[in-house]
Amino acid sequence: xxxxxxxxxxxxxxxxxxxxxxxxxxxxFSLRMRRGYYSFDSYASVFSDPKFQQTFTYSAVIGLLSIIxxxxxxxxAVYFVRLRMAWLRPYVEFLTLLPLIIPAIIxxxxxxxxxxxxxxxxxxxxxxxxxxLLTFAYVTLALPYMYRAVDTGMRTIDVQTLTEAAQIAGASxxxxxxxxxxxxxxxxxxxxxFLTFAIVIGEFTIASLLNRPAFGPYLQNIGANRAYEPAxxxxxxxxxxxxAMSMINLLSRFAPRTSARTD
Amino acid sequence: MTTLDTGTTAxxxxxxxxxxxxxxxxxxxxxxMFLILPxxxxxxxxxxxxxxxxxxxxFAGLGTPQIVAAYWISIRISGASAILGALIGLxxxxxxxxxxxxxxxxxxxxxxxxxxxxxxxVPLAFAFISTLGRLGLATVILKFVFxxxxxxxxxxxxxxxxxxxxxxxxxxxxxxxxxxPAIDGLKKEWSEAASTLGATPWQFWRYVGLPILWPSFLGxxxxxxxxxxxxxxxxxxxxxxxxxxxxxxxxxxxxxxxxQNPGLGAALAVGMILITGFxxxxxxxxxxxxxxxxx
Numbered sequence: 043x044x045x046x047x048x049x050x051x052x053x054x055x056x057x058x059x060x061x062x063x064x065x066x067x068x069x070x071f072s073l074r075m076r077r078g079y080y081s082f083d084s085y086a087s088v089f090s091d092p093k094f095q096q097t098f099t100y101s102a103v104i105g106l107l108s109i110i111x112x113x114x115x116x117x118x119a120v121y122f123v124r125l126r127m128a129w130l131r132p133y134v135e136f137l138t139l140l141p142l143i144i145p146a147i148i149x150x151x152x153x154x155x156x157x158x159x160x161x162x163x164x165x166x167x168x169x170x171x172x173x174x175l176l177t178f179a180y181v182t183l184a185l186p187y188m189y190r191a192v193d194t195g196m197r198t199i200d201v202q203t204l205t206e207a208a209q210i211a212g213a214s215x216x217x218x219x220x221x222x223x224x225x226x227x228x229x230x231x232x233x234x235x236f237l238t239f240a241i242v243i244g245e246f247t248i249a250s251l252l253n254r255p256a257f258g259p260y261l262q263n264i265g266a267n268r269a270y271e272p273a274x275x276x277x278x279x280x281x282x283x284x285x286a287m288s289m290i291n292l293l294s295r296f297a298p299r300t301s302a303r304t305d
Numbered sequence: 306m307t308t309l310d311t312g313t314t315a316x317x318x319x320x321x322x323x324x325x326x327x328x329x330x331x332x333x334x335x336x337x338m339f340l341i342l343p344x345x346x347x348x349x350x351x352x353x354x355x356x357x358x359x360x361x362x363x364f365a366g367l368g369t370p371q372i373v374a375a376y377w378i379s380i381r382i383s384g385a386s387a388i389l390g391a392l393i394g395l396x397x398x399x400x401x402x403x404x405x406x407x408x409x410x411x412x413x414x415x416x417x418x419x420x421x422x423x424x425x426x427v428p429l430a431f432a433f434i435s436t437l438g439r440l441g442l443a444t445v446i447l448k449f450v451f452x453x454x455x456x457x458x459x460x461x462x463x464x465x466x467x468x469x470x471x472x473x474x475x476x477x478x479x480x481x482x483x484x485x486p487a488i489d490g491l492k493k494e495w496s497e498a499a500s501t502l503g504a505t506p507w508q509f510w511r512y513v514g515l516p517i518l519w520p521s522f523l524g525x526x527x528x529x530x531x532x533x534x535x536x537x538x539x540x541x542x543x544x545x546x547x548x549x550x551x552x553x554x555x556x557x558x559x560x561x562x563x564x565q566n567p568g569l570g571a572a573l574a575v576g577m578i579l580i581t582g583f584x585x586x587x588x589x590x591x592x593x594x595x596x597x598x599x600x
Contacts, residue, residue, distance in 0.1 A: 046506070050404020057397045057477070061421060064432045064474065067442030071435035119332035122325045130329065137336040142528075143585040144344055145535025147552050148574045151559050152343025155350065155567075182339045215324045240423050246538035251559050258538065261427040265434075265542050272431040279428035280420070287419045 065280065072273035084270040088278070091271075093260060101249075101257035104173065105242040108180035109235040112188045115181065117231070120192045121219055124201050138189040141182050150179060150248045172252050179248045184238035191237065195230020196223070233290045240286035244279050344578065350571035363572035366564075371549065372573065379534060379551040380580075382465060386472035387529035391522060393473070394480025401481075402488045415485065418478035425475045430542035433471045437462050463544045471539060476529050483528070487521035524591035531584040535577065551577055 073080040075087070088094055123130050141149070153175055159167035165175035181188075204226065208218045224231065246258035261279070265272045354360035366372070401411045436443045439456060447453045461467055491514055499509040537552035546553055551573065557563035558570040 046403075047405050050400035050406050053396050053400040053404070054406060054410070057393065057400075060477075061417065061474070063443060064436040067436035068432040070442050071440075115331050115335050118328035122328040126325055127329065134329075134332070137332075137340065139585070139589070140336075140340045143531070143582050144340070144578055145537075145552065145581055147535065147537055147555055147559075148347065148578055149339070149343055151555065151570070151574055152347050153339070154559060155571075156343050156346045178335070178339050181335070215328070219328075237423075244426050244428060246427050246541070247556070251556070258427060261431075262538075262542050265427060265431055266545070273435045276428040276431035276435070280424055280432075283424050284420045287416065287423070290419070291416055 065277075068273045068276050068280075072270060072277055075270040084274040085278075088271050088274050097255055097257045097260035098243075100255055101243050101245075104177055104180060104254075104256065105239045107177045108184060108242055109238050111177060112181045112184055112234070112238060113192075113231055116185070116188050116192050116234075117224060117227075118219055120189065120196055121201065121223055124193075124196050125205060134189075138186050141185050146179075146183060146245075146247050147251070149182060150251045153179065154251065166252070172254060176249060176252050176254050176256070179252075180238070180242045180245065183245070183248075184234070184241055187237045187241070188234040191230045191234030192227060195227035198230075199223075199226045229293045229296055232293050236286040236289045236293075240283050243282060347571045347574045348578075350568060351575045353568055353571075355566065355568065360568070363566070363568040364575075366566065366569045367572055367576055372554070375549045375551045375554045376576065376580075378465065378549060382468050382472065382550065383530045383533035385465075385469045386476050386533045387526050389469070390473050390476025390529050391480050391526045394477045394525075395484055395518070395522060397477065398481045398484050398488055402485065403491075414481065418481045420478075422475050422478040422482060425536065426538035427542040429471060429474055430539050433462060433467075433474070433543070437467065437470070463547060468540055468543065468548065471543065472533050472536070476533065479529060479532065480525055483525045484518070484521055487518055491517060520591045520594055524588045527584040527587040527591070531581040531588070534581050534584070 072084050073082065075081060075083040119134060123134055154166060157163050157165035157175060165171040201223065204222050205218055208222045213222065244258050244261060245256070246262055249256035250259040250262065261272075261275055264275060351363050352359055352361070354362060367376075397414070400406065401414055433441075435441050437455075437460075438444065441462075444455060447455055462471075495513055496506075496509050499513055500506075504512070535552065537556055540548060540550060541553055541556065544553075546557055554563070555570070555573050555577065558573065562570070564570055564573070
């Protein structure tokens with residue numbers, strides 16, 4: 043018995059070392075900008091860089107748009123599939139898994155060749171068009187996570203009864219989805235939203251290949267040209283990811299539950 | 306309840322039906338435009354030569370030494386990081402769940418795994434440059450405190466092992482997140498029953514525990530493989546374009562037609578889809594089989 047606990051601690055200790063040392067090393071490195079003693083100069087340098095502010099704002103805006111589009115696309119689909127079109131479910135699930143099967147670089151390659159400036163839908167023909175394409179690309183990347191979050195949320199509420207009650211009260215279908223279902227699955231939707239944000243904010247491949255001034259390509263550019271700022275940016279990115287994930291954890295405590303009908 | 310049901314839906318049936326389709330339509334249109342068409346377009350383009358005629362030459366072109374080498378090193382890195390990630394992740398998850406560690410630790414590790422599995426891409430590369438780069442903290446400490454110069458010993462962060470160690474940072478947490486529910490599915494009664502019948506802990510794991518975990522393990526292994534195979538941002542930020550792996554080769558192709566043949570580029574992409582697709586199909590098949598133990 044004692045021995046098994048010893049091994050457990052040993053494995054845990056080695057694992058913890060592997061995961062914590064890079065964080066400590068990166069933090070230490072980020073403090074070394076001024077010779078001789080530790081300082082937060084590299085952070086000051088990052089935050090005062092107008093490029094940092096521009097690219098971060100750009101990525102945050104695209105991230106928010108992706109979340110909104112994602113919710114608009116996913117919530118009605120999950121609602122109707124749950125309510126009346128159960129036969130569609132395996133197909134919808136398969137489609138939501140595709141972004142895990144097809145790497146992002148393949149998708150963007152397809153977009154660039156399919157939606158070039160001489161095609162029927164020339165997304166890449168203008169800056170705004172490319173921004174829209176980037177947003178849709180991010181919705182695609184986050185689709186597996188957004189779908190699963192919304193689906194899990196709808197499983198915990200009684201969609202049938204809520205819908206019937208709202209119909210009897212005279213609500214239209216958009217009203218039912220927007221004012222009855224959505225508030226009830228808000229926690230799940232927000233989890234999906236934070237996950238989307240975490241995935242999108244530092245995304246490099248698609249933004250770089252679509253030539254958009256996003257945070258990911260900025261990070262890469264700083265990495266190739268500066269010494270201490272990349273370490274500071276890595277710490278900042280880790281904190282953002284950590285923030286998004288702890289929001290999800292925090293939210294899951296507030297999830298409302300109307301027990302689902304079992305018939 | 307059922308009478309009420311028919312009562313409310315029958316008069317408005319037609320309207321409700323069209324609403325259903327209106328609700329699902331955005332999703333379907335979206336999936337066709339941004340998932341299916343782009344992929345099919347690339348598959349089609351892989352069979353077209355530069356004059357626009359049908360050809361298989363693009364796939365024959367994948368046999369050139371540079372491309373074969375790229376696929377081979379990609380497969381090796383993905384394979385090594387998937388196998389090591391799966392084994393280490395399994396060991397950590399087992400230690401946490403079955404090793405009688407304090408229960409608060411488990412929640413902390415799970416939260417951290419959620420963060421670390423999403424902490425990929427460019428910042429991850431920065432973190433490992435600060436750790437195991439030539440001036441990284443771990444490199445320096447190993448050199449001056451322990452007298453081990455890893456770079457003299459042949460280690461290089463911009464190499465097969467360097468990239469594999471870096472990829473493990475998101476592979477291990479992903480394994481922990483996926484395998485933990487499977488380990489929870491190992492019921493306490495099973496190990497109690499085994500020990501009542503006189504089995505040693507080793508025998509329990511050899512004949513009961515690991516065989517039940519095996520499908521989940523294999524399935525997650527293939528998911529990790531696909532995960533690493535398609536990853537590019539970390540490798541690109543770490544090595545620039547100096548490491549010849551498939552995603553970086555494809556990146557160069559998209560950027561500036563590095564292979565000087567769009568059809569060959571498409572064939573390269575189709576090769577990637579086939580490999581990650583195959584790995585994921587294995588995952589889906591195995592995980593649906595493994596689920597029956599988790600009820």
